[in-house]
Amino acid sequence: MTLLWIALAVLLLPALWLLVAPLRRAAAVRAAQRDFEANDRTTEQNLAIYRRRLASLQAAHARGEIDAARLEEDRLELERSLLEDTEHLERAPLASAASGRLVVPVVMVAVVLVSFFWYLREGAEGDLALYTVQQQVMSDPEGSLPVLIERLEEQAQRQPDNPNVWRSLFPLYRDSGRIDAATRALERLVALEGRQPWLLAELAQIRYFAAGREMTAEVQALVDEVLAMEPAQPTVIGMLGIEAFEAGDFEAAIDHWRRAIAGMNNPDSAEALREGIRVAQQRLGVTPDPAKPAVAEGPGIAVRVSLADELAGRLNDDATVFVVARDPAGELPPLAVARARLGELPLTTVLNDADAMAPMAKLSQVETARLTVRVSQSGEATPQPGDLVGTLGGVSVGMIDGDAVEVVIDRVVE
Structure with missing residues (x-):
């Protein structure tokens, strides 16, 4: 975590530098602007042009080329043009080079605080801590599953509202036979993530096996809820196949398991269901589907x-x-x-x-x-x-x- 805060500080340094940089140039910019205004002859040039054009109009009137009304009209137009040309040249007094210096540190502090609180709210500090724990245990040549579970449980106490903690703990509890702990992890995950079909399906399955493969009212309610949202949910359909097999309805079991296999991404689970299908076919007295050649050990x-x-x-x-x-x-x-x-x-x-x-x-x-x-x-x-x-x-x-x-x-x- 120390490296994280160091990295955030390094990222903030350019932003803070951009806030401070204008202060270093303020005196030079003010001096340059003052010199420019002091040497600006634009107003004098505009007045000279006005006088030349007015003299030209008066000469034309003296020669009889324009009458008095035309002279007055053109003179007013010249004066209006002069006002428009000189209006934007009027400048306010230059502020001191030190003006506004106190605002900069206030803005700098505000940038740091806003960045800090934004990261705490939107960042992934908890996930980073979780990842660090997993890497520390798994990179240890002597790391073990109990050690990993213990470290993750510490994280669960520190950040109980982080769903990724419970998502990591659930399969570890399940695979190590800690059914009660796996159920609690799933229930906490459902509370944090909402009643998503795959979560409810996992909860239904683990409660089904915890009840000794009995379709209790609680499990049935979860199954109905999952199928209403996702009719092809493979975990629930596979569980229904087990229930049908236990009840002796082998045809229904085969149908459920084939539908479950079609939606599964886990090849090991799919192969287990295929083996179940072959057993059910034997119970029905039909020729089982051919099995794939078994690989005993693998690499x-x-x-x-x-x-x-x-x-x-x-x-x-x-x-x-x-x-x-x-x-x-x-x-x-x-x-x-x-x-x-x-x-x-x-x-x-x-x-x-x-x-x-x-x-x-x-x-x-x-x-x-x-x-x-x-x-x-x-x-x-x-x-x-x-x-x-x-x-x-x-x-x-x-x-x-x-x-x-x-x-x-x-x-x-x-």
């Missing part, structure tokens, strides 16, 4: 972890072993994290997308990875002096069909 890394002989006995066998894969540049959160006990070494483990700490950073996203293995006596995610560590870079990510790469724990954290 990953087989790792064999061992402890250097000279470090044997330094820590207890119950010490936690963290096996972490990261992208080579270190720009993404940890791509995969596995745990073991020191007493289990040497061991071979496989890292793949199932070991991802966050859905936005998976091992399949990179071609090579950097492996870090750390042994922690305290079991804490943050490295501590006395921990044991080993690393290996440039490890290829691919189908797990070859020998495991070897990582030796051979150093002590100072």
Whole structure:
């Protein structure tokens, strides 16, 4: 946050400079204007022209070329023209070069205060703090889901009206099995964002499963509300398919799930529903839809972890072993994290997308990875002096069909 305020201050400096700059030139501009007015001969030139034209008219009258009425008319026209030419030349006295100096600092303070309060109202300070927390946890090689949830809960206490906090917490609660907390997060999100179909659909689904897959009156009311706003909402339609399957209405279940798949963007959820359709078809005694070839593991890394002989006995066998894969540049959160006990070494483990700490950073996203293995006596995610560590870079990510790469724990954290 300190960098943010420094950046805002740097952006304000040019604006404040533009306010101060005219004061530095005020004395020179006043002197130049005074000299110009002192040397201005425009009025004298206009009078000279007036006199020459008046003399010409009088001479024409003396020669009999124009009569007295015409002379008087042309003279009045000359005088009117002279007045028009000299009227705009009348100038007010020049103000002092120091005039208005007190207004400038007042305006400068006003600019700073208005900018500050405008940012507090319209800016994204809370979202920036939320992003910083997520990056700090995910950039830590030993970061974990519980640590991330704990840090996000701190943000929820600090900014309870920021919907992005609850939007981040809800899937973490749900995926970690904390149904009550996930429900509260969704209810808070609905209160902040309004009764949007996708939010109500998620709320209906989580309450449905919390009730033991029972279509309670509360869940049914949410389903009806969602379908009234969005008849093709895939989450609700998929849930209705589950309800039909549980009731033995396999044809209705198949129909619901096919409609849900048509509106889904999540391939994993869609494949789960396809598997449900095949099971329902088997229950009906019809030939199931052909299944796609299964990919058991997907891209990953087989790792064999061992402890250097000279470090044997330094820590207890119950010490936690963290096996972490990261992208080579270190720009993404940890791509995969596995745990073991020191007493289990040497061991071979496989890292793949199932070991991802966050859905936005998976091992399949990179071609090579950097492996870090750390042994922690305290079991804490943050490295501590006395921990044991080993690393290996440039490890290829691919189908797990070859020998495991070897990582030796051979150093002590100072």
